[in-house]
Amino acid sequence: MQTSTTTLMLILSTFIPVFGIILAATPYLTPTSECFAVTIPTAQSHDHTLATYRRLYCGIMVACTAAMTAACVAAACLDPTHAFLACFIVGMLALIILGYILMLVFRAKVQHIKQERGWQAQRQRSAAIIGPDCHVPHPISMRWNLLYVPVFAVTLAIGYAGYQRMPEHIPLQVNLNSETTRTMARSLMAIWLPLLVFGLLAAVLIFTQYVITHSKKDVDANDPESSAYAYGLYARAWSVFTLVAGLIVCMLAPIMELSFTGAVSPRQAMIIVFGVLILVIGGSATLSIALGQNGSKVRITQRGDMDMPSDDDAHWKLDVFYANHxxxxxxxxxxxxxxxxxxxxxxxxxxLLVVAAALTIGVVVAVTMLA
Incomplete structure (x- = not known):
């Protein structure tokens, strides 16, 4: 039992290097018109100083990722039940916080260089691609999200069909050794628990599809056709991935029902969950690196202009908040x-934020009451 648990934890440890590599590579995935969330002339994208900043950011993140990975592997071998979880959570949070702080530091440095060298947009220009002759890829139709319906219908069918096989106290939470740490009383409402949990997740992913479909398009006025096509391909690829990944993850809902009936053991369910996580995270990492930010890696042409068609740096606060009336x-x-x-x-x-918060709170309250 101890050996198999350690193996599972070692597999889970691979999430940290994958996540860390994506963070470390981020400065190299942005369009040539940006550097650490600062608009720059595309002709200056390979400037020696800017290239040095990218290498420093990447090197620091890679070193910290390696340290966090080593710590998690050691914890998985020494104490996979307690130390590993603490190390894993701290490691993931540390990478997120460190990546953000480093981004802000180098962002300030790039802003200083931009001001010092006088890089600014002489006028605000924008471009749009319209018309029937425009062969720009588009995100997939929102109607594809109806595929979630049969997944949840199967979930309920399994729950009602296997209700009599459920124990009086249904295992709800298990530790890394597959020991039950929390149970819930058997009831017809318990059948709806997986639907509530994964239904909320499906709602988030459907909303993500909506965001991708209705987002402002990233079109470079200096190179409209190439940038529009690249962004369209980027948006379509992510809309497809969001749907496929969502359906795969939501297939865990019927697995959850099967675990309630005893048809799937807690350890088997845990292995399936890890497998799904690896598949989704690996796919996300591959797509991120292959396409780049806004499709920057698939642009057919990359013009090196000193002319900056637009500059909205003033509307971005700490790179997180965009405010433009x-x-x-x-x-x-x-x-x-x-x-x-x-x-x-x-x-x-x-x-939208109020509606999302109300929906989340409502589902959390409902799940808490059921559990």
């Missing part, structure tokens, strides 16, 4: 990282 977009691509964010200056953003 003059921008009608609610969703926009992030400046540093493979994600999208919101325009906090739009009233619709706050309405």
């Amino acid at each position: 003059d921008d009608a977009s609610v969703f926009v691509p992030k400046r540093f990282g493979i994600e999208w964010t919101v325009n906090i200056a739009r009233p619709a953003t706050w309405a």
